[in-house]
Amino acid sequence: MGISRNTRLRRHKSNNSVIPGFTLSLGVTLTMLSLIVMIPLASVAVVMTGYSLAEFWATLTDKMALHAYWVSLSCALTAAIINVVFGIMLAWVLVRYDFPGRRLLDGLIELPFALPTAVAGIALTTLYSDQGWIGSLFAPYGIKISYTTTGITLALVFIGIPFVVRSVQPVLEKLDRQTEEAAAILGASPFTTFRRVILPELLPAILTGFGLVLARGIGEYGSVVFIAGNIPYETQIAPLLIMVKLEQFNYAGATSIALVLIVLSFVILFTIHRLAGQIERRIKGGADT
Amino acid sequence: MREYSGNIGKNALIILCFLFIVIMLLIPLISVLAYALRQGWAVFWEAISDPYALKALKLTLVTTVWALVINTVFGIFAAWALTRYRFRGQHIIETLIDIPFAMSPVIAGLVFILVFGRIGWAYPILQQWDLKVVFAVPGIILATVFVTFPFVSRELIPLMNAQGTDEEEAAALMGAGTFHIFSKITLPHIRWGLLYGMILCTARALGEFGAVSVVSGHLRGKTNTLPLHIEILFSEFKLTSAFAVSSILVVLAIIILILKNIVQRKGKSEVQ
Amino acid sequence: MFVELEKVNKTFGSFQALKDVSFGIEQGKIVGLLGPSGSGKTTILRSLAGLEFPDSGIIRIAGRAVNDVPARERGVGFVFQSYALFRYMTVFDNIAFGLSVKKKKNGAERGQIPERVHELINLVGLKGMEKRYPAQLSGGQRQRVAFARALAPQPQVLLLDEPFAAIDAKVRKELRTWLREMINRVGITSIFVTHDQDEAIEVADDIVIVNEGGIEQKGSPAEIYQHPATPFAARFIGQSSELTDYSRLHGFLPIAGFHQAVIRPEFVHIFRPDADPYPNSTDDGLVEQAYFRGSVQELHLNVCGQRIIVNNALDDGLLSSGDRLRVLVSRMFLVNEREVRLAENASLRDVNPVFI
Numbered sequence: 001m002g003i004s005r006n007t008r009l010r011r012h013k014s015n016n017s018v019i020p021g022f023t024l025s026l027g028v029t030l031t032m033l034s035l036i037v038m039i040p041l042a043s044v045a046v047v048m049t050g051y052s053l054a055e056f057w058a059t060l061t062d063k064m065a066l067h068a069y070w071v072s073l074s075c076a077l078t079a080a081i082i083n084v085v086f087g088i089m090l091a092w093v094l095v096r097y098d099f100p101g102r103r104l105l106d107g108l109i110e111l112p113f114a115l116p117t118a119v120a121g122i123a124l125t126t127l128y129s130d131q132g133w134i135g136s137l138f139a140p141y142g143i144k145i146s147y148t149t150t151g152i153t154l155a156l157v158f159i160g161i162p163f164v165v166r167s168v169q170p171v172l173e174k175l176d177r178q179t180e181e182a183a184a185i186l187g188a189s190p191f192t193t194f195r196r197v198i199l200p201e202l203l204p205a206i207l208t209g210f211g212l213v214l215a216r217g218i219g220e221y222g223s224v225v226f227i228a229g230n231i232p233y234e235t236q237i238a239p240l241l242i243m244v245k246l247e248q249f250n251y252a253g254a255t256s257i258a259l260v261l262i263v264l265s266f267v268i269l270f271t272i273h274r275l276a277g278q279i280e281r282r283i284k285g286g287a288d289t
Numbered sequence: 290m291r292e293y294s295g296n297i298g299k300n301a302l303i304i305l306c307f308l309f310i311v312i313m314l315l316i317p318l319i320s321v322l323a324y325a326l327r328q329g330w331a332v333f334w335e336a337i338s339d340p341y342a343l344k345a346l347k348l349t350l351v352t353t354v355w356a357l358v359i360n361t362v363f364g365i366f367a368a369w370a371l372t373r374y375r376f377r378g379q380h381i382i383e384t385l386i387d388i389p390f391a392m393s394p395v396i397a398g399l400v401f402i403l404v405f406g407r408i409g410w411a412y413p414i415l416q417q418w419d420l421k422v423v424f425a426v427p428g429i430i431l432a433t434v435f436v437t438f439p440f441v442s443r444e445l446i447p448l449m450n451a452q453g454t455d456e457e458e459a460a461a462l463m464g465a466g467t468f469h470i471f472s473k474i475t476l477p478h479i480r481w482g483l484l485y486g487m488i489l490c491t492a493r494a495l496g497e498f499g500a501v502s503v504v505s506g507h508l509r510g511k512t513n514t515l516p517l518h519i520e521i522l523f524s525e526f527k528l529t530s531a532f533a534v535s536s537i538l539v540v541l542a543i544i545i546l547i548l549k550n551i552v553q554r555k556g557k558s559e560v561q
Numbered sequence: 562m563f564v565e566l567e568k569v570n571k572t573f574g575s576f577q578a579l580k581d582v583s584f585g586i587e588q589g590k591i592v593g594l595l596g597p598s599g600s601g602k603t604t605i606l607r608s609l610a611g612l613e614f615p616d617s618g619i620i621r622i623a624g625r626a627v628n629d630v631p632a633r634e635r636g637v638g639f640v641f642q643s644y645a646l647f648r649y650m651t652v653f654d655n656i657a658f659g660l661s662v663k664k665k666k667n668g669a670e671r672g673q674i675p676e677r678v679h680e681l682i683n684l685v686g687l688k689g690m691e692k693r694y695p696a697q698l699s700g701g702q703r704q705r706v707a708f709a710r711a712l713a714p715q716p717q718v719l720l721l722d723e724p725f726a727a728i729d730a731k732v733r734k735e736l737r738t739w740l741r742e743m744i745n746r747v748g749i750t751s752i753f754v755t756h757d758q759d760e761a762i763e764v765a766d767d768i769v770i771v772n773e774g775g776i777e778q779k780g781s782p783a784e785i786y787q788h789p790a791t792p793f794a795a796r797f798i799g800q801s802s803e804l805t806d807y808s809r810l811h812g813f814l815p816i817a818g819f820h821q822a823v824i825r826p827e828f829v830h831i832f833r834p835d836a837d838p839y840p841n842s843t844d845d846g847l848v849e850q851a852y853f854r855g856s857v858q859e860l861h862l863n864v865c866g867q868r869i870i871v872n873n874a875l876d877d878g879l880l881s882s883g884d885r886l887r888v889l890v891s892r893m894f895l896v897n898e899r900e901v902r903l904a905e906n907a908s909l910r911d912v913n914p915v916f917i
Contacts (some may be wrong), residue, residue: 017374019457019468020310025370029382032363036435037388040400047403086309093306097299105306107550113489114542114549116496118516119535122523123317126324126532133320134312142466160315178645181612182617186659187633187714190298194474196658200649219393221499222516239499240397246399246503251408258396265391283648 044255051252060260061255064232065241069260072238073286075149076217079156083213084206087164096167110162117159117222124155125226147229152237155224156217163216164209171205172198204276211272215265321539324532336522336533344510346516346537349495352514356494361487364441368472368479371442373448373457379491387455389438397435401428420489424506429514432500437490444486445479445484452478456506488552492545496538562621563588563750569618571604578604579615580774585794586752586767591744593765594754597797601774602754606720609674611635621695623717638711638749640721646695652706653691656681659714673795681709685743688710699737701727708740712747718792719744721753725760737763758798770794790905792896795823802826802869809865810890811844812906819895819902830889831860837887841906846888851881864888 003118048056059065094106112120126137128145135145145151175198221239226233236244238261245254290462326333328443336342367386371379389397404421405411414421422428460470476483498516505512515538522531562585570581578601588590594602601739607613608620619626627635647655660674682688685705695703704724711719722739724735728781743766744751755761761768762782768775770785777797778790789795796803807822808815830881837843849868850861858873860880869888873880880886891909 017454017458018461019373019454019467019470019542021369021463021471022374022376024467025373026376029363029367029370029498032359033367033382033385034432036438037385040404040435041388043404044400046410047408086306089302090306090309093302097303099303101307105310107546108310108314110549111318111542111546114492114545115318115537116516116538116542118496118498118519119321119538119542120317121498122519122531122535123321123324123661125523126528127317127320130743133316158317161313164682174644176645178641178643179647181610181632182639182641182645182710183662184632184664185610185612185635185637185639186710188658188662192662196662199649200647202650215391221393221395222496226520239393241502242395242399243395246402251403251406254399255403258393258399261393261396262391265393268498269391279649282694283382 030170059256064105068238070240078153080213083160090165093169121223151227160213163212167209169203207276307412307560325536336530345513345515349515353494355430368445368478394499399502428504437493440490441486444482447533563620567619569615571615590766591751592767593761595761596771602771602865618646636717638716639717640707642723685709686727709846749858795894804867812908823894826872843889847888850885
């Protein structure tokens with residue numbers, strides 16, 4: 001018994017696939033991963049050890065920095081919520097209805113991925129400025145969009161469109177229509193059916209999409225930098241503050257803000273992942289409660 | 290079906306979606322072209338045939354090709370290693386590959402400043418060999434590669450996991466070599482996914498702004514990519530020129546979008 | 562009639578799923594819609610539920626024409642083939658769903674929901690599983706939840722689509738009996754769809770045989786078995802042999818207009834050649850294949866060049882291929898495209914009129 005268990009363990013350790021190429025493929029993977037991702041990232045830690053904790057803390061809690069985190073986080077959060085609403089709606093319309101232009105609509109969803117962020121940035125800034133096509137419609141009422149947090153949110157909504165749609169869409173496609181029929185026969189109105197039967201099924205996908213938009217929004221630079229206007233204490237976003245610190249050769253300051261953003265996006269993605277996983281596990285019959 | 294969708298509700302939703310997409314996506318797209326041509330074709334032509342613009346376009350294309358080649362090679366090797374064998378640390382590697390996704394592009398640029406910049410540990414070594422990374426082309430390429438690093442492997446890993454290893458194992462037992470197995474058995478299954486990943490990688494590389502902006506140093510004609518060139522024109526209030534140059538990227542984006550949809554459809558129909 | 566279909570037609574594209582379907586169901590009966598897959602039986606069920614809307618014809622439930630009544634107002638319960646339980650709700654919430662969406666306005670009735678749900682949970686024997694999720698239940702338990710959920714809003718009619726299809730064979734028999742008992746206890750008019758004749762015979766009071774979008778026959782299981790009204794019914798029920806040259810058998814004369822005969826295994830009797838009590842009525846038979854079926858042995862016989870299937874009771878000992886027998890066919894169904902006629906063995910009637 002003991003011997004056979006031992007050999008099995010050993011066989012598992014040194015992979016025993018019959019497919020050749022293990023050493024080569026893993027070697028190339030690890031080398032490239034080290035050169036491009038791991039060594040540079042490790043260097044950040046090395047650089048950080050050169051600064052005193054007090055110095056680090058001071059930049060971290062600097063008033064201007066705190067405000068920049070707040071602008072980034074609140075705008076990203078608003079954008080994520082807007083994208084969840086429209087993302088669900090778009091996914092629903094694309095999956096459930098057939099209408100002229102459906103394929104065009106479907107094909108356009110990824111435009112924010114394909115269009116360079118700088119181009120999107122200057123286009124949105126110009127459109128929503130006081131003289132722009134859309135901005136001029138609002139200007140007479142004293143509503144400014146470009147160079148305000150509204151503008152930042154708008155740019156983040158633009159960037160985030162594909163995330164929720166593309167995470168909800170496949171789930172909606174695979175959904176068992178019989179559960180909806182069951183709800184209808186039991187007397188539920190279409191809205192109740194959506195709220196109580198369909199929405200819970202979509203929740204993990206919605207959460208995933210929400211998390212991706214949020215994380216992307218906090219770190220987004222290209223599309224936001226133009227429309228933000230970069231006014232300290234007003235429309236200065238955190239990634240832009242990193243840029244500002246770098247231009248002043250304040251590497252310690254830039255790095256500490258970067259660290260906050262990294263931690264923030266990891267916490268968001270990790271939390272969302274946990275939440276979605278918990279919901280999934282429940283319905284897959286894992287031990288719950 | 291009659292019961293589920295009141296036609297009013299259905300049509301209202303469809304119209305709302307169209308409005309959203311038109312306002313949020315289509316109008317910005319059209320506005321780029323409209324602003325670019327606002328002062329006529331002559332001005333447009335002048336802006337895009339400007340030597341600095343052409344040099345920026347060239348650098349953008351060179352960078353994109355580098356990113357595409359490196360990440361495709363990496364993506365294939367990584368997907369092969371992570372899906373064809375079981376070994377310890379597999380999950381850690383997968384997570385590490387995804388890190389660039391979760392990071393702000395500005396931070397990606399910052400990372401390379403901290404390694405190769407004046408305060409970086411690699412700076413003295415580079416000095417010895419008289420090499421420049423930061424504020425030079427290698428830095429731009431490196432930053433772009435970093436930002437687009439997961440694109441190809443992320444497409445391939447789920448695809449190859451779903452496909453399983455039966456066919457490769459059968460071929461290996463018949464004595465086929467690694468390259469033979471890959472090109473004859475694996476590649477036909479993953480080609481559309483591979484193309485899809487490469488298209489996404491291209492799109493991102495063409496447009497990368499934040500990371501490149503940090504490491505570039507904005508030297509006109511030397512380290513300026515097209516998006517950076519657009520930024521300079523815009524900040525100098527040369528709006529028409531900025532939009533004219535942008536329209537090159539818009540056309541590329543539309544081509545990418547069309548390719549993406551074709552590849553996606555082919556891939557889907559092949560699965561079914 | 563409590564549930565009634567009158568000349569119901571339904572097409573999907575160019576495919577006519579239902580052709581002039583008319584039949585009625587008495588209150589309190591359990592009716593099985595029996596037919597091969599694609600016969601239209603599920604379309605009938607879905608039309609009754611309001612999940613499909615017929616192109617023409619009238620559907621009445623409890624005297625009311627419901628053609629234009631949406632599913633949620635029809636007062637029917639539906640058990641889906643795959644149960645379609647709400648995966649994100651507990652057993653309790655699944656069963657309570659129909660009550661909670663209906664009694665929104667009435668506070669007093671809302672308070673009674675837990676009571677009603679517990680009553681149903683007790684009825685279907687799932688006490689203690691209220692807080693489980695569907696994924697944590699076995700197939701049989703899920704079916705019980707689906708059943709209780711359908712019954713909760715006290716529907717007038719219960720519809721079940723292939724209620725046993727998703728359950729493995731071992732539990733299926735047990736559940737059939739259980740379902741029949743449950744329906745009888747609740748006393749609800751029930752219609753279920755099945756392609757399994759054993760299931761229909763065992764569970765239903767009445768069977769409706771559906772074929773190619775039309776109704777072939779409606780009647781009690783015994784009626785349908787003994788007096789098939791159409792060639793399809795004769796062939797579909799029971800495991801039968803079909804012969805074209807039936808007049809070559811002893812005691813049967815060719816009848817004009819009937820080219821085929823359907824012979825049920827129990828219409829056939831076999832004897833050892835040395836112990837044939839009816840030598841004037843039997844034919845020579847050769848065992849071509851013998852299959853052991855547990856309680857009986859299924860024999861495929863060659864009689865006058867045609868195959869006849871018969872079950873051999875084991876108390877006479879096992880037979881094997883190559884064995885020679887004497888074969889008596891006591892009766893058969895003669896069929897053509899439209900009609901069925903029962904034919905008795907003529908030679909037998911002369912000798913022993915009270916045989917069997």
